[in-house]
Amino acid sequence: MADAKTPDLSEIASILEGLEETIIQKLIDRVQFRLNASVYEPGRSGFENEPNSSLFYLRLRCQEEMDSLFGRFKVPEERPYHKKLPPARRSYTPGDSPLKIADYDLVNLTPRVIDSYLDLVPRICRNGYDGHYGSSAEHDVYAAQAIARRIHYGSFYVAESKYRADPKHYREMIEAEDRQGIMLALTRPEVELKIIRRVAEKVEKLQDTGSTRIRTPLPPEPVSEFYRDVIMPLTKEGEVLYLMNRRRDEMPLTR
Amino acid sequence: MADAKTPDLSEIASILEGLEETIIQKLIDRVQFRLNASVYEPGRSGFENEPNSSLFYLRLRCQEEMDSLFGRFKVPEERPYHKKLPPARRSYTPGDSPLKIADYDLVNLTPRVIDSYLDLVPRICRNGYDGHYGSSAEHDVYAAQAIARRIHYGSFYVAESKYRADPKHYREMIEAEDRQGIMLALTRPEVELKIIRRVAEKVEKLQDTGSTRIRTPLPPEPVSEFYRDVIMPLTKEGEVLYLMNRRRDEMPLTR
DSSP states (O other): OOOOOOOOHHHHHHHHHHHHHHHHHHHHHHHTSOOOGGGGSTTOSSBTTOTTOOHHHHHHHHHHHHHHHTTGGGSTTOOOSSSSOOOOSBOOOOOOOOOOOSOGGGSOOHHHHHHHHHHHHHHHSOSSOOSOHHHHHHHHHHHHHHHHHHHHHIIIIIHHHHHHHSHHHHHHHHHTTOHHHHHHHHOOHHHHHHHHHHHHHHHHHTTOOSSOOOSOOOOHHHHHHHIIIIIHHHHHHHHHHHHHTOOSTTOOSOO | OOOOOOOOHHHHHHHHHHHHHHHHHHHHHHHTSOOOGGGGSTTOSSBTTOTTOOHHHHHHHHHHHHHHHTTGGGSTTOOOSSSSOOOOOBOOOOOOOOOOOSOGGGSOOHHHHHHHHHHHHHHHSOSSOOSOHHHHHHHHHHHHHHHHHHHHHIIIIIHHHHHHHSHHHHHHHHHTTOHHHHHHHHOOHHHHHHHHHHHHHHHHHTTOOSSOOOSOOOOHHHHHHHIIIIIHHHHHHHHHHHHHTOOSTTOOSOO
């Protein structure tokens, strides 16, 4: 089988920037509702026979079961939180992938994405209750999925692209299990700083609709901090994981 | 039971304006993918044993089944496309509603919303195929749900608010089954024109993110035309439907 072409780093950056806008939009949707803290408390979902789960986790499970039937998790950057999901009912022929990994779930950071997302919610939502529990959980799931997609997309494609730009160096570090060295090679502080700033600006821009502000505003700071403290570190961890699990045998040395 | 307070028209207008932004965002999400016309063709869903349905309608059914379990359709403005959905598994105590109608599904325009939405898709998406069939169908469902929510929210709450502002006049027209007279009383061309213009501006504003445009743009014209030709006429039809089915016995004459 021919190798799919090397993923282009500037194209990947564009896609990541698009996903950034999606994340911001999903968070704007979520903050239209109050925190509604009971959404996250086990046994308070309103569902019978679900004493151990919260409305949020029940919604996430149902969403992932549906998504699994439709084949979502065949896409590398779509990694599920739950294991044992029903198999896809849709036949699906994936295109050539440039990725070299035996199982996409070797890079599945979704459980940590969800934990971090749940820490973010009280920092962006107004306190209290408004009764919109179902809508809150629904938008939580969409936001968490968008964040996980961003992190996994970066993990897979940025790592593969950087590997191909300098395969000898990365292969040496992988063989030596030099995770720190890989992390260092992957880190570009000036790019990270640029992204963090851009995110804060975009949160403002995307809410400046030209008329009086009629929706509850999403504060920019917690979002750019979430990028700095969660999205970017987890993406790099995912890149290291990807590289440590990258298949050796199909290593292309040229494009 | 005490009457819930009269819905305030300016508050309703704010909520409708918020839903407008949601609709635009969902359409922006959708146009990131190509038209992918096979998504709408029966028998081409990739699902076995589903020769008569398209991927779009299968996704819509699964989404509505899940939403129904979570109690979405107990909310007036959330009207489903499908009948015979599973009952809610969540216990839910609705707050006082100002609405005076025996069954919210007496005002259910969702089938026509879906038809009109499917006519809009080829006008906003780039032609051709990109393989993202599942994502296209998913975002179609979210967009169509957001549009249906806007139309039904307006149908119920604008109509009730206008009725309460002039109950005698509306009651006479309802008794006389004077649908045309009701439609005329509900129509404010200058407000409609303002909304149509605002929608076009907002489509631009919401896509002006301060950096180079990296996402596929949503064209403003088809969206404002969709407001003019579909959303506003259907909302008014829904208002007439609501008023024709409004319960007489609980008619409040004062606030």
